[in-house]
Amino acid sequence: MPDSYHLPALVLTVLLLPAFFQLYLRFRDAWTLLWFLGFFFAAIRMLQFYNLGAWNYSNTETHPWIAAVGQTSILISSALFLASLAPLGFRVGKIRILYAIPFAIPLVAYAFLIYGLYGGGTPGGLPFLIFPALGALSLFAGCAWAISFRGIPRGIPLALCIVLGAAGLWICVRVGGAWPLTFVECATHFVTAMLVFYVFRRVSPGTILASLGFLGWSLNIGQTLPFMHQGEPGIWVIRAIAMSKVVAAIGMILLALEDQLAINQTGQLRERHAREEMEAYARLNLARRRVEDFDRQAATVCQAIVSNSRFHQAALVLLQNTGHYRLAGAAGFDDATINALDALATRIPVSGFLDSGSQAAVEHSLAINLDLTPFLVPGDDLTRLKLTTVHAIPLRGRTSTEGALFLTGIEDPSKPVSAVDLLPLEVLASRLQSVRGQTMMLEKLVESEKFVGLGQLAGNVTRQLNNPLTVILGYASLLDETEDLNPQAHKAIEAILNEARHMRLTLESLARMSRPQGDQVAAISVTELLNDLEQLHRSEFVQRSIDFRVHISPALPRVLGNAQQVRQAVLYCLQFAMDAVERLDTTNEKTVRLEAVAENNQVQILVAHSGSRFPVPARAFDPFIPEPAGDESSSLGLSMCASILRENNGKASALNFEPRGAGILLELQAA
Known part of the structure; x- marks a missing residue:
């Protein structure tokens, strides 16, 4: 059957x-x-x-x-x-x-x-x-x-x-x-x-x-x-x-x-949490006028990460003008760990840190499993505290890593970290890097605008002081011609005359700088222009403890160009040189040289410094390309300098010196 x-x-x-x-x-x-x-x-x-x-x-x-x-x-x-x-x-x-x-x-x-x-x-x-x-x-x-x-x-x-x-x-x-x-x-x-x-x-x-x-x-x-x-x-x-x-x-x-x-339900929950997390980060007010003010809010950023992400501990490390990293803020750590992380940040080398060749912590993620052991010293507190690895999300600039988010203390370690968990933090890191870079450029532009306002101020000061100074010189000259004065009185009057004449020279330099030029091209005295800049800005170099050396060849020919624009270009180069040497260690000599020589039918102005060399001299004048690495905003001034030279029939080029140092060479056509 x-x-x-x-x-x-x-x-x-x-x-x-x-x-x-x-x-x-x-x-x-x-x-x-x-x-x-x-x-x-x-x-x-x-x-x-x-x-x-x-x-x-x-x-x-x-x-x-x-x-x-x-x-x-x-x-x-x-x-x-x-x-x-x-x-x-x-x-x-x-x-x-x-x-x-x-x-x-x-x-x-x-x-x-x-x-x-x-x-x-x-x-x-x-x-x-x-x-x-x-x-x-x-x-x-x-x-x-x-x-x-x-x-x-x-x-x-x-x-x-x-x-x-x-x-x-x-x-x-x-x-x-x-x-x-x-x-x-x-x-x-x-x-x-x-x-x-x-x-x-x-x-x-x-x-x-x-x-x-x-x-x-x-x-x-x-x-x-x-x-x-x-x-x-x-x-x-x-x-x-x-x-x-x-x-x-x-x-x-x-x-x-x-x-x-x-x-699918777990994925939807993660996506909803990621969306809420990104909305929380979007509410952070990151706009600041100065980089120092921006860096002070790092602790607030880390607290927002701890409150909204799966990580209970977060730290933000940022690159400073000194060329070293610093712990800008942290949340979720005790004081001993914060102090140990602050000391560790200064030992992290800028070159190669979190480069693009590092292995990602999670597939399709920018985060990296960072081993802190190479940066530790014998007896380091981080070893005792068992904090030797972290998830690191880099803040990448155009030529270097400008900082990193350190993340640890994950909630529910039984569930591995996924790309969805890290995505909001990667977006936040990108926003931090972008806003900080914009803040640096804004700060540099504000400093550059001070030079423009200086001309107007110089004109007002010149007009207000010229008449009183003329009176002082006149009466002092009359007193000096009096015959019944004793030698001590003659000496005092001579001192008044010398200081008044020195003030007259300063006012003449201010007057030349503030004199409106418009778009008129004329024969410019390079010797006079550079002497004026030295006299007006040497005090700033002294204040910054920078050795400012000026060498101008005698009998320089005049050059064709707009005096105000050429002066502005030289100022950009001087400002860049000052910023470059200030990033040096205190053990190195801080020197800026301003030199001018005649070569064939050209006048060459060299602004050299003892700071960092240009990684790529040919790209020193590209806008928004940090030169040297770590100062993205300085490149904007160099880009404007190159534009000014082109408008005045000249050219600007970047040089590297051995064993260290760099310079900007400005070449102008002789009249």
Whole structure:
């Protein structure tokens, strides 16, 4: 009689195979692949095991090798289901082998021998010992598999494996035939049913159906009982066992969908948190007029990071004009850690710090796993405090790293940091770098505008002081010509005259600088122009402790150009030179030289300094390219200087000196 009640189970199982294959193509994980293969081999067993009328290979005596293939298929299927929930293995060289493979190989050999060679019966004599030996090998692999299981005491899975294995060996010796293989299949399904709840750790439709399906599948050993083949109740039990395969398949499909739904929900929560985090950072008021004021709010920025991100500790390190990093602000650390980080920041080299070749902490992220060990000193407090690695998000300028966000103290370390967690912080770091760079340029532009206002101030001062100074000179000259004055009085009057004449020279320099030129091109006295600049700005060099040296060749020819514009260009170069030498260490000599010589039909003005060299002299006059590295705003003044020289038929070029120092050479056409 054909097993027609088995046909729905077979058809439904076969129809669900494309669903498992689609799940594997969609998720590309080991679970869905092993589940697809497991039900594929189960369907092969059902085709061989069931009496389907025209398709009937259930007679093991007539089709021994087909029976061997069917028994092998169900053994492999059960091992694959167990391996999907316990994917443990060992290594042979560079190859990782799952324990399911050495567990299943002896059983497969058992099936082919018992069916293919002995027709389903148990041989006597010495050949009989082959089968207990194969069972023992499989039991040994199963025990190793159980010992490797993590998360629960090793004794529990090992004891279960020994008990079930011993029962299988007893059946092999006492009953013989293929029943030991059927017992192993059912025992494997029973263990799989228990692992479903342990692995997925939830009570859901998927776990309930999958567990019930495998429990029902494990009752297949009950078909050895006589009542299972007598009467209507036994037929319904057999039908339930057949349909349990479909229930297990539906349960596993639901498990895959539930996991994907959980992943999607987690992703949505992360995206919403990231959006709220970015909105919180967007509310930070970062606009400031001076760089020092901007850096003072670093602690506020770090506190916002600690309050809104997954990181409970944050620190902001910024590059200063001195050419060293400094801890600008921190949040979430104790005082000892803050002091240790502040000392460490000064030891970080600017060159190569967090360069683009560093390994990213998370794929598709700018953050870097930074090892602080190379920057530590013996006995460093950070070693004692066990803070030797951080997540670092660089603040990249155009030629160097202008700072970094140090992040640590992650919330819930069991969940790894993802690119979504770091994205808002990377956006914040980019905004910090951009706003700080704009603040530096604004500050430099404000300083440059002071030179423009200086001309107007000079004109007002000249007009207000000229008349009183003329009176002073006149009366002092009259007093000096008086004959009845004693030598001491003559000496005092001479001092008044000398200082008044010196003031007159200063006022004349101010008058020349403030005299409106418009766009008129005229013959300019370079000697007079540079002497005026020296006299008016030497005090600023003295105030900054900079050695200002001036050398002007005698009898310099005049040059063609706009006097106000040329003066402004030289001022830009002097300001750049002062900024460059101020970044030097205090141990180095701070020197600025202003020289002028005649060369062929040109006058060359050199503004040299003992500061940093130009990394790329050819690009020194490009706008917004920091030259030297670390001062992005200074390049704007040099760019304007080059533009002024071009408008006055001249050119500007950058030079590097050996062993150190650099300069700007201005070349103007002689009149």
